[in-house]
Amino acid sequence: MTQRIIGCGALFYTLNTQRFLLLHRTQSKQSHVWGLVGGTTTSENPWEGLKREIKEEIGNQQIVKTIPMETFISNDENFLYHTYLCLVKDEFIPKLNKEHDGYSWVAFGRWPKPLHQGLRKTLQNKTNQTKLETVFKMVKFIV
Numbered sequence: 358m359t360q361r362i363i364g365c366g367a368l369f370y371t372l373n374t375q376r377f378l379l380l381h382r383t384q385s386k387q388s389h390v391w392g393l394v395g396g397t398t399t400s401e402n403p404w405e406g407l408k409r410e411i412k413e414e415i416g417n418q419q420i421v422k423t424i425p426m427e428t429f430i431s432n433d434e435n436f437l438y439h440t441y442l443c444l445v446k447d448e449f450i451p452k453l454n455k456e457h458d459g460y461s462w463v464a465f466g467r468w469p470k471p472l473h474q475g476l477r478k479t480l481q482n483k484t485n486q487t488k489l490e491t492v493f494k495m496v497k498f499i500v
Contacts, residue, residue, distance in 0.1 A: 364438040365407040366395030366476075371448050372421065372496055374462065378451070379469060380414070381459035391461070392473035393440070403439040411443075415451035415460075420444065424492065427485055429475065440479055442492065465489065 369378035379391045394414045398406030404423075411418060422444045429438040448462050461469055468480065479485055 366393035
């Protein structure tokens, strides 16, 4: 039996500027692409793994609210990737580790290129776009 690979990623969104944090990845199967904070986990649940990845990749951050956004499951069901929307009050300067060489805070739809293939599909998904639009409308009640 093949062991399942479980991944997790955080799409950070600022309540004050309504922009998203993307990182420029230098180390992975797909390097030199823009993507999320995140990675894979073996012994943790996805949320615990994501908290660890956040600390490792950008340092401790004060997250106001975390909203599960999507779980991608590969056709063979051996890879699961959980994407979370993490709301923060203000933009911050991430403390990048060696996996990334840059970051950018960007407006919705103004994504840098090239985007990680999985992230591009997540952001183009109509259900996910509807979820994000709902968050945009509700931001004034979250703050």
